Amino acid sequence: MQEKECKMVRVISQKQLASDVYSLWLNVGDMVKHTKPGQFVSVYSKDGSRMLPRPISICEVAKATKAIRLVYRVVGEGTEEFSKLVSEDTVKIMGPLGNGYTLSDKKAILVAGGIGIPPMLQLAKELKKVEKTIVLGYKDSQTFLKDELERYGKVIVATEDGSVGVKGNVLDAIREEGIEGEVIYSCGPTPMLRALKVYAEEKGIEAQISLEEKMACGIGACLACVCQSKDVDEHSHVHNKRICKDGPVFDAREVEL
Amino acid sequence: MNTKVNLAGVELKNPVMEGSGTFGSGAEYSEFVDLNKLGAVVTKGVANVPWPGNPTPRIAETASGMLNAIGLQNPGIDVLIQRDIPFLKQFDTKIIVNVCGKTTEDYLEVVERLGDQPVDLLEINISCPNVKEGGIAFGQNPKAVEEITKAVKKVAKQPVIMKLSPNVTDITEMAKAAEAGGADVLSLINTLTGMKIDIYKQDFALANKTGGLSGPAIKPVAVRMVYQVANAVKIPIIGMGGIQTGEDAMEFILAGATAVAVGTANFNNPFATEQVAAGIESYMRQMGVDDIKDLIGKVK
Numbered sequence: 190m191q192e193k194e195c196k197m198v199r200v201i202s203q204k205q206l207a208s209d210v211y212s213l214w215l216n217v218g219d220m221v222k223h224t225k226p227g228q229f230v231s232v233y234s235k236d237g238s239r240m241l242p243r244p245i246s247i248c249e250v251a252k253a254t255k256a257i258r259l260v261y262r263v264v265g266e267g268t269e270e271f272s273k274l275v276s277e278d279t280v281k282i283m284g285p286l287g288n289g290y291t292l293s294d295k296k297a298i299l300v301a302g303g304i305g306i307p308p309m310l311q312l313a314k315e316l317k318k319v320e321k322t323i324v325l326g327y328k329d330s331q332t333f334l335k336d337e338l339e340r341y342g343k344v345i346v347a348t349e350d351g352s353v354g355v356k357g358n359v360l361d362a363i364r365e366e367g368i369e370g371e372v373i374y375s376c377g378p379t380p381m382l383r384a385l386k387v388y389a390e391e392k393g394i395e396a397q398i399s400l401e402e403k404m405a406c407g408i409g410a411c412l413a414c415v416c417q418s419k420d421v422d423e424h425s426h427v428h429n430k431r432i433c434k435d436g437p438v439f440d441a442r443e444v445e446l
Numbered sequence: 447m448n449t450k451v452n453l454a455g456v457e458l459k460n461p462v463m464e465g466s467g468t469f470g471s472g473a474e475y476s477e478f479v480d481l482n483k484l485g486a487v488v489t490k491g492v493a494n495v496p497w498p499g500n501p502t503p504r505i506a507e508t509a510s511g512m513l514n515a516i517g518l519q520n521p522g523i524d525v526l527i528q529r530d531i532p533f534l535k536q537f538d539t540k541i542i543v544n545v546c547g548k549t550t551e552d553y554l555e556v557v558e559r560l561g562d563q564p565v566d567l568l569e570i571n572i573s574c575p576n577v578k579e580g581g582i583a584f585g586q587n588p589k590a591v592e593e594i595t596k597a598v599k600k601v602a603k604q605p606v607i608m609k610l611s612p613n614v615t616d617i618t619e620m621a622k623a624a625e626a627g628g629a630d631v632l633s634l635i636n637t638l639t640g641m642k643i644d645i646y647k648q649d650f651a652l653a654n655k656t657g658g659l660s661g662p663a664i665k666p667v668a669v670r671m672v673y674q675v676a677n678a679v680k681i682p683i684i685g686m687g688g689i690q691t692g693e694d695a696m697e698f699i700l701a702g703a704t705a706v707a708v709g710t711a712n713f714n715n716p717f718a719t720e721q722v723a724a725g726i727e728s729y730m731r732q733m734g735v736d737d738i739k740d741l742i743g744k745v746k
Contacts, residue, residue, distance in 0.1 A: 193477055195716050233714065238510045240661050240714045283716065403503045405512065405713045408477070410470035412490075412519045413505040426521040427498040434474070 192223040195283035200274045207331035211272045213259045224250045226312035227438045230284030231407040243267045248307035260307035287437045298370035302326035302377030313341035326359040386441040396441035409434030417445040448737040454605035454630035456566045458485030462723040465709025466544035471530035478716035481537040491546035494555040496522040506642045506651035511661025515576040515654035523559045540566040561603040573611030573636035575658045585611040588623035595627025605630035618678035625679045633684035635668045661710040662688040676702020692725015702743035
């Protein structure tokens, strides 16, 4: 189990993808060996007044060059600091963390909204041979990662303002386009995941959903980031699964949203 | 060089442990830290039965610290005995079990269950600000502190540490009450009650509205309180509150703490506990001190 690492890593490059979305490539060494789609890393601020690491999902893994890519949104001072990183800078990260998606050969629907979209890229790459549709929800026409995802499957876009694709949310798009599948892989805001959980239950199909919550340790010790689980959890023997350790990906049937 | 310290007859190889609740029962952090290098491991608070804790969000970052309102989620004493104590027994370190409860009976039930367990010390949490019943209700009134300490001491088979709250007018009153009740050791400080407002959501940052402030932001308060308590009682003190480095730990030791605990720093640096232990040693070398005991309470 000694596969998690916490260390300084080197920035390869950083690029802005949308007004508040950035793409950061990091040289992480052997960490790439154990990394699965849907896992995340904790990224630490260099400013000692910001104690807690920021959990950021892994967007892509390049095993040959020992690099991972993080695509994240600037939402506060910590992510603002990360957005200023340039090639050859260093940054402290811990990872890979969490469980990641469980991949199968079943016909898939990848559904993601907003800053939940990045982990879909590595997932889509690893589901290369699987028949799949990728449904992406954005606020407006800043459709970051859409072109890259189109290389790996059919992409349907929904935008809140109707500027691109279906006007509405990802579920409107799934219904409007009559998208079918046997398994849903998803990441996005809680209301979206809640709607998908209901949808998957109606259709009687499996849904793997990736949750988020404020985190402190990132490794399952502090019990800050719990979600309500249907079954008694193994750690505390209550109904609280740890998003950072037992998740972030859960079978939609096992969590209450 | 001698870094050994003594807490109520229990010898620790060095003065460093971690603050209860920041480290689980050590399993998760053992992937980063060699637990053999710590003076003791303090488990997360355990009650007589499993507690689900508070709703989320349970934490919020603040300047040089954080607020938490986990609400003492824990699996209960059965799981601690079956799973966590055997895990910790694999290491050459002392085991301190932190005990929480809603009523005196809850505390006593846990303390009794631990009687025949290979546990070195008990830490009684009468200072958690995040649960409605128990916790801090016992820790803010000298009479209540003395009574719960007496009751615990009556049934405890191991030496008893009483963990004190800083959310009082005069912490020395609580310290003296615990000493009068028979406490063997005191640990301080627990977190300071605080609040954060999310101005864009126009709501509390924590579901519990208030939470306990920890981290470097509270260190000067903690050092001051350790100093005051060290001058008010004769029993040893475990000092904590914002320790990140060996230098931070030395402030507490010089102020009168026999041992120290590293809490929130673990979240910023999973290697913090081991590094604090190493940092204390390099300070001793730098200052030409052979025995840590010569430094305890040296600043009067």
